[in-house]
């Protein structure tokens with residue numbers, strides 16, 4: 339079975355879901371000393387206003403920590419407490435506001451770097467912050483791994499390699515060619531370890547979902563199932579699926595900082611096995627629209643050019659080169675107190691967030707998922723598929739597995 343590489347790559351954050359050749363083993367910094375979890379921390383968050391950052395900020399404030407955020411100030415927000423904001427643009431190595439604080443003798447217990455996907459962002463931040471932060475927690479991605487073939491791989495699996503000098507790459511050059519994402523995330527991890535060594539924590543999330551996710555990758559399913567009617571569903575429902583609610587991720591990262599945990603962590607849930615049927619029937623249970631789910635085999639979808647991940651968001655067929663995509667181990671993170679909201683909670687919060695978006699956004703087509711007219715075409719083709727008649731085969735056409 340072949341998966342259209344572009345369909346995976348165009349969705350960016352999990353861009354390297356298909357085979358970039360990897361080299362070497364993952365570098366994991368050694369475990370550092372445990373900080374006193376009861377101590378109030380000063381936390382510097384690079385980013386802070388994206389998807390995960392606001393949950394980190396709110397949770398850190400609720401636990402009495404002091405928070406400084408550093409970003410360009412393009413997405414101003416209200417906070418449930420006092421937050422210091424420093425401005426600068428990492429694209430042009432503008433860290434003057436941070437450098438001015440450091441020059442005054444300022445120090446943070448931990449720096450959380452949310453958005454770095456190119457190594458020069460780490461190099462340039464380290465030039466200002468090294469020696470002035472007690473730890474550096476960088477958000478990488480499951481895409482940093484070299485391949486997705488082996489179910490159950492843990493944090494020691496090989497990371498992707500990058501052909502060329504990764505320090506020459508910019509956010510603009512990455513956006514122009516998202517096939518670099520995997521290798522550049524791995525190189526960004528390596529840059530973090532180079533500067534912060536045993537003080538580094540590397541977080542490798544799976545698909546980040548929930549309120550505030552502007553990509554609509556997960557949001558597609560709650561919105562689609564709430565609409566009702568005949569719903570195209572991928573495969574036989576048994577393909578595994580994993581994701582992480584941005585609130586669970588953000589809050590856990592603050593707890594990791596409190597505990598002083600270092601090293602690399604895969605970060606996704608839920609903690610029990612989930613498959614596509616569990617996901618989609620679980621979401622349908624929160625609706626009243628009576629959607630009818632039609633499970634259409636992977637091969638038929640491939641022949642119809644219906645792509646995993648792009649047309650059928652979240653879904654990756656659980657065989658072949660992608661067998662490990664949704665089945666990596668999260669045992670290390672769970673042992674380090676990663677906890678998970680229920681699917682119902684994530685779905686409810688996602689829908690509530692979407693309902694609160696401006697009318698223009700709500701009425702626009704979703705940014706992920708198959709278009710309604712194409713979905714209807716594929717379902718019609720599936721229903722009309724050629725099957726051997728009783729005279730030829732002596733068998734009845736298989737029933738569409740609709741539940």
Ligand SMILES: NC(=O)c1ccc[n+]([C@@H]2O[C@H](COP(=O)([O-])OP(=O)(O)OC[C@H]3O[C@@H](n4cnc5c(N)ncnc54)[C@H](OP(=O)(O)O)[C@@H]3O)[C@@H](O)[C@H]2O)c1
Nearest residue numbers: 351385386387388389390409410411412428429453479546
């Ligand atoms: N989404 C997923 O499914 C997924 C999956 C795996 C891993 N990841 C990783 O998770 C992380 C997501 O972080 P996030 O949720 O906070 O969202 P994000 O969109 O990556 O980060 C946005 C934050 O960074 C700031 N920022 C962006 N460009 C900047 C610049 N040039 N200079 C200074 N600040 C800048 C933004 O504020 P301003 O715009 O105001 O500057 C905002 O605060 C990323 O590293 C991503 O690769 C995502």
